[in-house]
Amino acid sequence: MTVMAVARRTLAKDLRLEWRAKDAVNSMLFFALLVVVIFSFSFDPTAEESRRIAGGLVWVAFLFAAVVALNQTWARELRNQVLDAYRVSPAPAVSLFLAKAVGNFILVSALELLMTPLFVVFYNLRSVGPVYQLLLIAVLGTWALVVNGTFFAAISIRTRSREIMLPLILFPISIPALLAMVDATTSVLTGEASPRFWLQLLAVYDLVFTTVCLALFDTVINAE
Amino acid sequence: MKRFYPFFVLVTLALLSYAFYQGMFAAPTEATMGDVQRIFYYHLPHAWVAFLLFFANFLASIWYLVRRTERADALALASAEVGVVFCTVVLVTGPLWARPVWGIWWTWDARLTSTLVLWLIYVSYLVLRRFATGAQTQVLAAALAIFGFLDVPIVYLSIRYFRTQHPQPVIGGGEGSGLDPRMWIAVLWNLAGFLAFALLLVRLRYRLALAENALEAAHADRALGNLEQMPPPRASTQAGESPESHSALKLGNEPR
Numbered sequence: 449m450t451v452m453a454v455a456r457r458t459l460a461k462d463l464r465l466e467w468r469a470k471d472a473v474n475s476m477l478f479f480a481l482l483v484v485v486i487f488s489f490s491f492d493p494t495a496e497e498s499r500r501i502a503g504g505l506v507w508v509a510f511l512f513a514a515v516v517a518l519n520q521t522w523a524r525e526l527r528n529q530v531l532d533a534y535r536v537s538p539a540p541a542v543s544l545f546l547a548k549a550v551g552n553f554i555l556v557s558a559l560e561l562l563m564t565p566l567f568v569v570f571y572n573l574r575s576v577g578p579v580y581q582l583l584l585i586a587v588l589g590t591w592a593l594v595v596n597g598t599f600f601a602a603i604s605i606r607t608r609s610r611e612i613m614l615p616l617i618l619f620p621i622s623i624p625a626l627l628a629m630v631d632a633t634t635s636v637l638t639g640e641a642s643p644r645f646w647l648q649l650l651a652v653y654d655l656v657f658t659t660v661c662l663a664l665f666d667t668v669i670n671a672e
Numbered sequence: 673m674k675r676f677y678p679f680f681v682l683v684t685l686a687l688l689s690y691a692f693y694q695g696m697f698a699a700p701t702e703a704t705m706g707d708v709q710r711i712f713y714y715h716l717p718h719a720w721v722a723f724l725l726f727f728a729n730f731l732a733s734i735w736y737l738v739r740r741t742e743r744a745d746a747l748a749l750a751s752a753e754v755g756v757v758f759c760t761v762v763l764v765t766g767p768l769w770a771r772p773v774w775g776i777w778w779t780w781d782a783r784l785t786s787t788l789v790l791w792l793i794y795v796s797y798l799v800l801r802r803f804a805t806g807a808q809t810q811v812l813a814a815a816l817a818i819f820g821f822l823d824v825p826i827v828y829l830s831i832r833y834f835r836t837q838h839p840q841p842v843i844g845g846g847e848g849s850g851l852d853p854r855m856w857i858a859v860l861w862n863l864a865g866f867l868a869f870a871l872l873l874v875r876l877r878y879r880l881a882l883a884e885n886a887l888e889a890a891h892a893d894r895a896l897g898n899l900e901q902m903p904p905p906r907a908s909t910q911a912g913e914s915p916e917s918h919s920a921l922k923l924g925n926e927p928r
Contacts (some may be wrong), residue, residue, distance in 0.1 A: 596819070603812045607803040616799050617816060620792040621823050624830040631834060649830055656822055664815045667737060671811035 451543045458547035462539040465524070466555065472517040476559045480513040484563075484570055498571055503633030506567055507626060511593060514556045515615050521548050522605045534672060545665040547667075549598040554591050576639025585636070585643060588650040589629035595654065596621060602668055625653050627669045677875075686867040691858070691865035699858035700885070708772045710746040712855075715765040717863040718758045721870045723757030726794060726821065728874075735816035736810060742885050743878075745810040748817060750877035752797055754870055759791045782835040789827050 466472055487505055493497060525531040534544060567573060575582065597618055604613035632646035692695035694711030702709035735741075766784060767777040778784065795822055802812050851859075 457729055457790055488821065555911060599819075600816075602805075603800070603816065606805075606812060607800065608805055613803055617796045619789055620789065620796045623789050623792070624823065624826045627830050627834055645833055649826070650831075653826055656826070657819070660819060664737075664818065667811060668815050671808035 451540050451546075453543075455538045455543035455546040455550070459551050462524075462547065462551045466551070472520050472555055473558060476513040476516050476555070477562060479509075479516050480509050480563050481535060481566070483509040483512055484566060488570065491536055498574065499637050502515065502567070502571055502573055504630045505571070506564075506633065507589070507629045509563070509567075510560055510590075511557065511619075511626065513559055513576065513623075514552075514590075514593055514597060515561075515618070517552060517555050518594070518601045518618075519604075519611050519614055520653060521552060521598055521601045523562055526605065541666040541669045542662055543654060544669070545598065545602075545661065549595050552557070552594045552598050553591055556588075559587055560590065566585055573637065575637050577636035577643075579636075581636045581643055581647075582633065584647060585601050585629060585632045585650070586648065588654055589632075592625035592650055592657070593622060593630075595658050595661055599665065599668070602665070606671070628653070681869075681872065684832035684865070684872050687861070687865040687868050689873050691861040694858040699855050700852055702855075705773050708769060711765050711769045712857050713801045715762060715769060717860055718765070720863060721733075721862045721866050722755050722758035722762060722790075722808075724867075724872060725751045725758060725874070726790070726824070729755060729794075729797075729817055729908040733814040733821075736814045742882065744813070745879045746885070747874075748814065749801065749881050750874045752794055752817070753877055754873045756791065756798060757873075758870060759787065759794065762787060763791060763802035765907075780835070782832045785835065786828050787830045789831070790824060793823060795829075796820075843908045 487509070491501070521529065525534070535541075566639055597614070600618045600621075604610055604617065605612045628646040628649045630652075632643035635641035635643050635646075691713070695710055699710065699713065701707055721874060728751040729748050732744050732751060736744035766787075770779070771777050795817055798815065799815055801809060804812050
């Protein structure tokens with residue numbers, strides 16, 4: 449089987465499992481909802497000023513919620529030594545990574561789709577700039593979080609404190625991507641600046657780290 | 673190398689003392705900032721040495737992934753650890769200097785922010801090394817080191833854009849165009865001194881890492897030696913493992 453065929457099968461299996469159990473989606477959604485409510489205590493969320501911080505707010509909520517899903521990426525494969533079975537099988541490791549990354553991308557995108565109306569309602573958001581740019585930021589930004597997140601989750605499950613480890617190694621590396629997402633979103637929402645530079649930066653970030661992830665995943669998954 | 677070592681310690685001490693003299697007495701007092709500017713002779717060399725050590729960590733990590741030698745990993749660990757120490761010195765001397773000159777301890781200026789992010793990245797590398805277990809630590813750490821180093825130019829690019837786009841409360845940076853030649857001499861002597869000091873520390877840490885690995889290997893050997901004297905448990909673990917790997921192989925054949 450080719451790389452893509454294995455990836456497609458694995459992705460289909462993961463999505464089917466997620467569809468039946470809804471573990472990751474439910475916990476992510478509830479978590480993001482909690483973040484929305486807790487944030488609203490620290491400032492007046494309906495004030496006109498809040499549009500300036502809305503970009504940061506939305507992405508921090510999505511980031512924290514995404515970590516919940518990312519942490520569960522490999523947990524399922526550890527039970528019954530599925531990951532070990534995969535390692536000794538002739539299936540390419542890259543396709544496993546692609547399937548997991550795309551699966552997480554779908555989950556986090558679904559979360560964003562469900563949460564955005566809630567943000568709009570709770571924080572009284574209106575976009576001054578063009579909305580299609582927000583969509584582009586969301587796609588590039590989510591991939592930036594998810595591709596490294598999937599890779600680092602594979603690293604963190606091999607450490608002593610699995611769940612705590614992921615944000616500790618993911619957040620520092622993700623700082624430029626987060627900065628790009630937050631500032632681009634703010635500049636579209638306020639309509640004050642063009643997000644062009646940030647979109648280019650996100651595209652470069654995605655390209656660089658997708659390449660590195662694909663190049664190093666085989667090494668990391670077979671680390672003894 | 674061993675005979676050379678005490679000599680190198682003496683050279684480092686001599687360099688550091690002479691650099692101290694240069695920075696504290698020989699260099700002229702800065703016109704507007706006064707004597708507090710002399711912290712610059714520690715601030716800048718530490719920053720450069722830290723960047724150099726992080727680059728060494730990147731090269732050693734690639735070397736480890738290609739060759740899988742203990743030495744490469746020990747070098748990566750040593751350079752990252754000493755690099756974080758030097759970067760910490762930069763982050764501590766910066767505010768000490770900024771407070772009397774700028775009037776504030778910290779400002780989210782481009783250079784300060786990116787140095788802080790750099791520090792965070794390498795601290796996370798050290799955290800991973802502490803929490804990972806067994807021999808896989810070295811592979812995982814090497815992978816993270818490559819991610820971290822590739823992230824550095826993106827961090828600089830993004831933060832520079834972010835901070836120049838917005839109005840800046842404080843005009844940053846003390847060094848630059850109009851540096852007195854005698855100040856340059858003091859900078860270069862301090863750079864030489866602290867570079868030698870860093871190399872000394874890296875070498876010590878490198879030897880320590882190798883010694884730790886050797887000790888761990890010796891413990892493992894001893895434990896295995898004890899096991900060999902008691903055949904029954906060893907046989908049972910083998911029996912426990914084989915059906916698993918057998919079924920795994922069968923699973924693996926399926927996709928073909």
